[in-house]
Amino acid sequence: MNNRYVVSLFEDEHDLLAAVRTARERKLKIVDVHSPYAVHGLDAALGVRPSWMSWACAVFAVLGVSSMLFFQYWVGAVDWPVNVGGKPWNSLPAYIPITFEALVFGGGIGMVLTFFVACRLYPGRPAHVPDPRVTDDRFAMVLEEADAGFDLDDVRRLFSGLGAVEVREHVSEEAP
Amino acid sequence: MAEVASALRLPLVASDTSLGQVTRDVCAPMEGKPTWMWWAAFLVSSATMLVGATAVTYQVATGIGTWGLNRTVGWAFDITNFVFWIGIGHAGTLISAILFLFRQRWRTAVNRAAEAMTLFAVMCAGIFPIIHMGRPWMFFFVIPYPNTRGPLWINFRSPLVWDFFAISTYGLISAVFWYIGLIPDLATIRDREKPGLRKTIFAILSLGWNGSFRTWHHYELVYLLLAGLATPLVLSVHSIVSTDFATAVIPGWHTTIFPPYFVAGAIFSGMAMVLTLMIIVRKVMRLENYLTKRHIDAMCKLVIATGGMVGIAYATEFFIAMYSANAYEQFVFMNRALGPMKWAYWTMVCCNVITPQFLWFKKLRSNLVVVFILTIFVNIGMWFERFVIIVTSLHRDFLPSSWATYAPTSIEIATLVGSFGLFFTAFLLFCRVLPVIAMGEVKGVLTFGRRTGGEAK
Numbered sequence: 001m002n003n004r005y006v007v008s009l010f011e012d013e014h015d016l017l018a019a020v021r022t023a024r025e026r027k028l029k030i031v032d033v034h035s036p037y038a039v040h041g042l043d044a045a046l047g048v049r050p051s052w053m054s055w056a057c058a059v060f061a062v063l064g065v066s067s068m069l070f071f072q073y074w075v076g077a078v079d080w081p082v083n084v085g086g087k088p089w090n091s092l093p094a095y096i097p098i099t100f101e102a103l104v105f106g107g108g109i110g111m112v113l114t115f116f117v118a119c120r121l122y123p124g125r126p127a128h129v130p131d132p133r134v135t136d137d138r139f140a141m142v143l144e145e146a147d148a149g150f151d152l153d154d155v156r157r158l159f160s161g162l163g164a165v166e167v168r169e170h171v172s173e174e175a176p
Numbered sequence: 177m178a179e180v181a182s183a184l185r186l187p188l189v190a191s192d193t194s195l196g197q198v199t200r201d202v203c204a205p206m207e208g209k210p211t212w213m214w215w216a217a218f219l220v221s222s223a224t225m226l227v228g229a230t231a232v233t234y235q236v237a238t239g240i241g242t243w244g245l246n247r248t249v250g251w252a253f254d255i256t257n258f259v260f261w262i263g264i265g266h267a268g269t270l271i272s273a274i275l276f277l278f279r280q281r282w283r284t285a286v287n288r289a290a291e292a293m294t295l296f297a298v299m300c301a302g303i304f305p306i307i308h309m310g311r312p313w314m315f316f317f318v319i320p321y322p323n324t325r326g327p328l329w330i331n332f333r334s335p336l337v338w339d340f341f342a343i344s345t346y347g348l349i350s351a352v353f354w355y356i357g358l359i360p361d362l363a364t365i366r367d368r369e370k371p372g373l374r375k376t377i378f379a380i381l382s383l384g385w386n387g388s389f390r391t392w393h394h395y396e397l398v399y400l401l402l403a404g405l406a407t408p409l410v411l412s413v414h415s416i417v418s419t420d421f422a423t424a425v426i427p428g429w430h431t432t433i434f435p436p437y438f439v440a441g442a443i444f445s446g447m448a449m450v451l452t453l454m455i456i457v458r459k460v461m462r463l464e465n466y467l468t469k470r471h472i473d474a475m476c477k478l479v480i481a482t483g484g485m486v487g488i489a490y491a492t493e494f495f496i497a498m499y500s501a502n503a504y505e506q507f508v509f510m511n512r513a514l515g516p517m518k519w520a521y522w523t524m525v526c527c528n529v530i531t532p533q534f535l536w537f538k539k540l541r542s543n544l545v546v547v548f549i550l551t552i553f554v555n556i557g558m559w560f561e562r563f564v565i566i567v568t569s570l571h572r573d574f575l576p577s578s579w580a581t582y583a584p585t586s587i588e589i590a591t592l593v594g595s596f597g598l599f600f601t602a603f604l605l606f607c608r609v610l611p612v613i614a615m616g617e618v619k620g621v622l623t624f625g626r627r628t629g630g631e632a633k
Binding site: 032033034035036037038039040042043046048050051053054057071072075076079080082084085087091094095097098100101102103104105107108109111112115116118119120121122123124125126127128129132133134135136137 | 331342360367382397402408615
């Protein structure tokens, strides 16, 4: 089944922010907002919760630390204890540098992979851009015509007044 | 909004450009044909790289007896080059991660190229310890894997093993950080290109990025956290490199000042290398509007600061040696300054302590030719610092009967020269195929110090 979407294009991030706020006040359904760079204040305007990526980072960092620390202990004290300069089997202070590297490795790589999965970024994924210029110099707000009361002409007038350079309708199964 | 010039904050981008203009300016050098200057530089550097490749092939085939090492001086040129290149890389991480955490917005124009420099420097650095193994094809012995020798594991108490983990984590995290920063720009190029091979390649590399708010929302935090992880990482890497020396009982190496001293020196040398490269890149690629004199000025100040730290470390090290009441320590330091290798010691002091002092003067700092020459001297000085630390601590050891001297062979010199060839070849290719300036970030600071009266948005 096809859905109807309305794409409004802006030239300036301030116009975009004003449009997003107005759309939310009017209870219009915002599907997505596209911008060439991270626009500050957009999360507040859209009212989304803070990203949970820090949790992914923490989980993988703890995983990295605990597994590397255990591995070094197991190698040095359990599997094949070797006397190195009379140091104890479990030379904990000497294990700190590598454990730290495992923290960075685990936290960094784990978080980035989580980010790729969460945002469905993978090689070969077709890029669904509402307009090819949103990665260059345009800002786009995509609305869904969610109910029968949606008046396209009214919406067009509204966002053109707020600085939209183009407002067009897009009919497809998935959001543009 | 009215156009208001800020008295407090200078704009980061020199001319009043639009978002689209940024894309066009940054992409222009990638889209046209390379200039004759690029070809000349590329031919020279790839020829130099070939010289290095030949030397490496010869020494791997023959053995490291082709080097000037002897029983007394067992580490010299090769390890000097390794520490030198790792140090060069550190400025890239400083600019991309530490300055990001400190909200230094001028970094946006420099970070992409500086991070690329980090990657190539780590590549160059990695070659040296691998050749030094003598049998590089046994390289995988440093990785802890279940083996048929017991399994006999590696010794996790050894700083050389720490070093392997530190350098490989550093290389990998730097690459990931760089790539994450590149994704939005790769998408920009993908959407500009006409259908064809280039568009397909950029489409694959940009992972279907569409500038969606949901992605940006996570992206910003991922970037911040990666910066937060890379900051202690860069400090740990050179600290660990310094423990290769500091945990040995050799006078001249066995000191607690080494970790901070090495980190300061690394950032000092790396910053000098970034300046050397930037001054060329902005000219050759016509990016003067983005890599402004303000950037050069800020980096010069960092050179003064880190150069000062290095100078203080030299003085402290010498003072502590004299104050230690340890005859061997005292001998090593007097031997450094007045012994047969004194030329290397004084080259190091002149280049690293005196050279940056010229940068206190604004007139000299804003003269790019002067800055370029001074940074080359810093690079030379920092190479000599590692040479002095390694060779002068070793060549006159506890037994005068085993005293020796060291001179590099042509093979060793060819390897060093070749590593510069590799570095510049990689950098020139990077300038041709990828955006040298982080467009996505520069666009975000375009109005900085301009429209909003100096307020950071």
